[in-house]
Amino acid sequence: MSIYDNASLATLLSENTYPGHGIVIGKSEDGKSAVIAYFIMGRSENSRNRVFIENGSEVIIHPFDASKVEDPSLIIYSPIRKYENRLIVTNGDQTDTVYEGLKAGKTFEAALETRAFEPDAPNFTPRISGMLTFANGNFTYKMSILKSADAEGTACNRFAFTYAPIAGVGHFLHTYNCDGNPIPTFTGEPERVAIPSDIDAFADMIWANLNEQNKISLYVRYTDLATGAETNRMFNKNK
Numbered sequence: 001m002s003i004y005d006n007a008s009l010a011t012l013l014s015e016n017t018y019p020g021h022g023i024v025i026g027k028s029e030d031g032k033s034a035v036i037a038y039f040i041m042g043r044s045e046n047s048r049n050r051v052f053i054e055n056g057s058e059v060i061i062h063p064f065d066a067s068k069v070e071d072p073s074l075i076i077y078s079p080i081r082k083y084e085n086r087l088i089v090t091n092g093d094q095t096d097t098v099y100e101g102l103k104a105g106k107t108f109e110a111a112l113e114t115r116a117f118e119p120d121a122p123n124f125t126p127r128i129s130g131m132l133t134f135a136n137g138n139f140t141y142k143m144s145i146l147k148s149a150d151a152e153g154t155a156c157n158r159f160a161f162t163y164a165p166i167a168g169v170g171h172f173l174h175t176y177n178c179d180g181n182p183i184p185t186f187t188g189e190p191e192r193v194a195i196p197s198d199i200d201a202f203a204d205m206i207w208a209n210l211n212e213q214n215k216i217s218l219y220v221r222y223t224d225l226a227t228g229a230e231t232n233r234m235f236n237k238n239k
Helices: 010-014 094-103 107-110 198-208
Strands: 022-027 031-043 050-055 058-063 080-084 084-090 126-135 140-150 156-163 167-173 191-192 215-224 229-237
Touching: 010 126, 010 191, 022 084, 022 140, 031 084, 031 126, 031 198, 050 080, 050 140, 050 198, 050 215, 050 229, 080 094, 084 191, 094 107, 094 126, 107 126, 107 140, 107 215, 126 167, 140 167, 198 215
Parallel strands: none
Antiparallel strands: 022 031, 022 167, 031 215, 050 058, 058 080, 080 084, 084 126, 126 140, 140 156, 167 191, 215 229
16 A cells, blocks of 8 residues: 555544544545544543534534533533634634634644643543635645653643645544553554545545444534535534
């Protein structure tokens, strides 16, 4: 397999019972759309008690049953927000950190310098983030992961990746390599995956291949590069 081949996202998901939270960013096969996908999974009752809600171009995570919320600090946040010509997607409240950083004139990377992995020992869940910047009928995108430098959580390592979009190519970044106790943090670069032109084919494929027991919600957006029109698909296991 060439390093430039696209992996099957369906295979990566179906063979992994717990990738955790995942972000996919890339360009549709026909070259017409910028694409993002964000999904969440959970093993505890507190984690599974969530739904995605749309608020204009923003996506918000709410508790499905508010009476069952144990600790809202790490499970309730806005994973998707827009600031001017930039679209932010993250797995935590660092969405707001990037948003406020951009407003203050900071870069994506500089804003995230103020944050670290989640304080949920012993897992020390990484903070994963992405940002698309639209200009002149095209876009570029960045991805970031902030993760513990050791098993004790004594320091944070920060990794950032910048991509030029290629039709049919996306990059997949997720919080965990696989299931475990503690859950092993994602390692390596974001995985190169194929992105089709059809949003329904892409969204249905992701949802169908996420572990049935652990999946919670999925949001997919295709942004037409010529018109800026957004087409969205949202799945919530809790209904």
